Amino acid sequence: xxxxxxxxxxxxxxxxxxxxxxxxxxxxxxxxxxxxxxxxxxxxxxxxxxxxxxxxxxxxxxxxxxxxxxxxxxxxxxxxxxxxxxxxxxxxxxxxxxxxxxxxxxxxxxxxxxxxxxxxxxxxxxxxxxxxxxxxxxxxxxxxxxxxxxxxxxxxxxxxxxxxxxxxxxxxxxxxxxxxxxxxxxxxxxxxxxxxxxxxxxxxxxxxxxxxxxxxxxxxxxxxxxxxxxxxxxxxxxxxxxxxxxxxxxxxxxxxxxxxxxxxxxxxxxxxxxxxxxxxxxxxxxxxxxxxxxxxxxxxxxxxxxxxxxxxxxxxxxxxxxxxxxxxxxxxxxxxxxxxxxxxxxxxxxxxxxxxxxxxxxxxxxxxxxxxxxxxxxxxxxxxxxxxxxxxxxxxxxxxxxxxx
Ligand code: FAD
Numbered sequence: 417x418x419x420x421x422x423x424x425x426x427x428x429x430x431x432x433x434x435x436x437x438x439x440x441x442x443x444x445x446x447x448x449x450x451x452x453x454x455x456x457x458x459x460x461x462x463x464x465x466x467x468x469x470x471x472x473x474x475x476x477x478x479x480x481x482x483x484x485x486x487x488x489x490x491x492x493x494x495x496x497x498x499x500x501x502x503x504x505x506x507x508x509x510x511x512x513x514x515x516x517x518x519x520x521x522x523x524x525x526x527x528x529x530x531x532x533x534x535x536x537x538x539x540x541x542x543x544x545x546x547x548x549x550x551x552x553x554x555x556x557x558x559x560x561x562x563x564x565x566x567x568x569x570x571x572x573x574x575x576x577x578x579x580x581x582x583x584x585x586x587x588x589x590x591x592x593x594x595x596x597x598x599x600x601x602x603x604x605x606x607x608x609x610x611x612x613x614x615x616x617x618x619x620x621x622x623x624x625x626x627x628x629x630x631x632x633x634x635x636x637x638x639x640x641x642x643x644x645x646x647x648x649x650x651x652x653x654x655x656x657x658x659x660x661x662x663x664x665x666x667x668x669x670x671x672x673x674x675x676x677x678x679x680x681x682x683x684x685x686x687x688x689x690x691x692x693x694x695x696x697x698x699x700x701x702x703x704x705x706x707x708x709x710x711x712x713x714x715x716x717x718x719x720x721x722x723x724x725x726x727x728x729x730x731x732x733x734x735x736x737x738x739x740x741x742x743x744x745x746x747x748x749x750x751x752x753x754x755x756x757x758x759x760x761x762x763x764x765x766x767x768x769x770x771x772x773x774x775x776x777x778x779x780x781x782x783x784x785x786x787x788x789x790x791x792x793x794x795x796x797x798x799x800x801x802x803x804x805x806x807x808x809x810x811x812x813x814x815x816x817x818x819x820x821x
Pocket of ligand 1: 423426448451460690691710711
């Protein structure tokens, strides 16, 4: 009897299997993952787990008995090589094939490799899987020099962890600022000064030409202007691209990703797609399709697909949100960065919030550093599209706007 096949046992795929049972689906579920370990959380790989502040058991989404108890056929170390959408089968690397009634694609992303000459020979760390974090953690030794290529959240979180372990940290970016696509310039500059005060050196607008290894096994970065810098270890944190090769081969709608609707359904009525591999609608909060790489998005789409398959009520579309931990600071972000917004800064004892308003004075994006109450209120203000008064917004408690509705 064919049931549900889920490709990808990551955050989205692993959660979807659980939600299917929670919502009452009683047919067979087969969860297939290339990695050799059960579904786990990736965020701690650049934060608490990298700093050895968290046990391995706490990384896993579910306890060891969960899958067997819930009759979920978990196949680890197994890669799906092809989807035959005509006959509704997936073909495994072993050559076996598994039939499905509904297929859920949750293949996530693939890391972008460093494209510089010499990079592969010299060797560098990347963070996506548990074993990569384990390998990097073993090298975070007092006094070692780490060169981090990339200025996104993962790069900055590793910088913070490395400083905590007493390393000398240098961060390289091609552009003139940090967090180019995901944070405002104000928050990017604020975080940069926090890192600089902790001892991180930034090299922005840097133009790396190639990599080489010295006779003493140091890793050398060479720059277009002829300069050279030497490190004990290198990390590339230059982002990832959706892993949509299976979807592309079977003709699903999408460019570099898989386009889905509010139920996480793809252009094929028997195929759902969830998590980092998708582009999805976020209405009523935002127009158009959006590609999000975050745990809240993976969970929400896992619920959407499971609800649609099990015939239960779909979850409400939440305002997108994200978090990052760096040193003792917690950044919480609600909404999406929009062009042409007006910025309001709210300073408080422990941090700062940057609020971004649309032309008609509604909140569209909020970056709250060490201020969970601003963050919680911001999510609701965005969801309810409440009009704000920019003249008193830098002082007035945000939740007071909520009580007016
Ligand atoms: P993934 O978790 O990437 O899982 C996809 C799985 O599919 C992988 O295990 C892959 O091996 C498997 N797979 C792919 N192809 C096949 C195939 N053909 N056959 C079988 N299996 C296959 N998000 C936040 O919200 N906050 C954070 O602070 C945060 N920090 C992060 C830190 C790090 C270091 C990383 C790497 C990510 C972080 N993220 C964070 C992002 C978050 O982890 C992802 O958004 C989330 O994991 C997406 O889940 P997913 O299931 O879509 O993809």
